Amino acid sequence: MRIDVFTLFPDWFDWFGGQRHVRNVLEGGSELRFFNYRDSTPLGGGQVDDAPYGGGAGMVLRVDVVDAALRAAYEDGREPSRVVLLAPSGRRLDDALASDLAGEPHIALLCGRYEGVDERVSEHLVTDAVSVGPYVLSGGELAAMVVADAVMRKLPGALGHADSAVEESFSEALGGAPEYPHYTRPASYRGWDVPEVLVSGDHGRVREWRLEQSRKRATSRRER
Ligand SMILES: C[S@@+](CC[C@H](N)C(=O)[O-])C[C@H]1O[C@@H](n2cnc3c(N)ncnc32)[C@H](O)[C@@H]1O
Numbered sequence: 001m002r003i004d005v006f007t008l009f010p011d012w013f014d015w016f017g018g019q020r021h022v023r024n025v026l027e028g029g030s031e032l033r034f035f036n037y038r039d040s041t042p043l044g045g046g047q048v049d050d051a052p053y054g055g056g057a058g059m060v061l062r063v064d065v066v067d068a069a070l071r072a073a074y075e076d077g078r079e080p081s082r083v084v085l086l087a088p089s090g091r092r093l094d095d096a097l098a099s100d101l102a103g104e105p106h107i108a109l110l111c112g113r114y115e116g117v118d119e120r121v122s123e124h125l126v127t128d129a130v131s132v133g134p135y136v137l138s139g140g141e142l143a144a145m146v147v148a149d150a151v152m153r154k155l156p157g158a159l160g161h162a163d164s165a166v167e168e169s170f171s172e173a174l175g176g177a178p179e180y181p182h183y184t185r186p187a188s189y190r191g192w193d194v195p196e197v198l199v200s201g202d203h204g205r206v207r208e209w210r211l212e213q214s215r216k217r218a219t220s221r222r223e224r
Contacts, residue, residue: 003109004075005153006164007140009113010035013072022148022158040068043062046060049062059113059114080106081107083125086132089131091129095171111141112124112140131143179217180213181213
């Protein structure tokens with residue numbers, strides 16, 4: 001898979017690119033590339049933004065700048081199958097969307113900044129707008145990392161144990177419910193005991209208990 005990130009701050013991703021599961025995926029042949037809008041802007045002095053029509057606070061990332069960045073990146077014709085704008089107003093990221101994106105051969109993630117991005121980017125240049133939650137971040141970089149992380153851990157070889165990403169919170173294997181609780185040694189700590197079933201050695205009961213806990217968590221989350 002290829003993931004392209006368009007940003008004004010590619011150095012934000014230095015740390016992300018060095019993480020073990022990301023390195024695993026990259027070593028397996030996937031690609032993570034970065035494009036700085038400033039490198040391809042058609043405007044003088046590295047300008048990428050402008051004042052909003054109609055007035056108001058802040059600056060807006062220009063449509064011609066975003067278009068130029070996409071054209072420069074894909075002049076070889078190897079265009080992404082999905083172009084995703086990170087936007088607070090977008091579709092909320094969930095496990096199904098992460099799986100969907102992980103099934104694509106090539107995606108682009110467009111990070112906004114400042115007051116946001118000219119609406120014509122949404123209207124004409126992207127296939128999806130995705131939000132990582134109902135709050136406002138300073139820029140799309142952290143949101144892009146969240147999307148890239150959720151997608152990349154689903155790719156073969158990302159995790160040490162291949163099954164780790166199959167049965168986890170919100171997965172199909174758990175019917176979309178949160179994962180069951182985990183415990184490890186010591187079996188008793190300050191009087192806080194691990195549930196008896198988990199140390200019983202009875203795999204059938206353990207399985208039943210886990211599915212029941214997962215279902216309970218789904219119900220209690222809805223009731224909250
Ligand atoms: C400061 S925000 C712009 C907020 C915008 N003025 C608003 O009120 O919706 C700048 C950029 O950060 C990114 N961003 C902020 N919050 C986000 C979120 N919850 N999900 C996805 N991207 C977000 C977007 O790319 C956005 O263009």
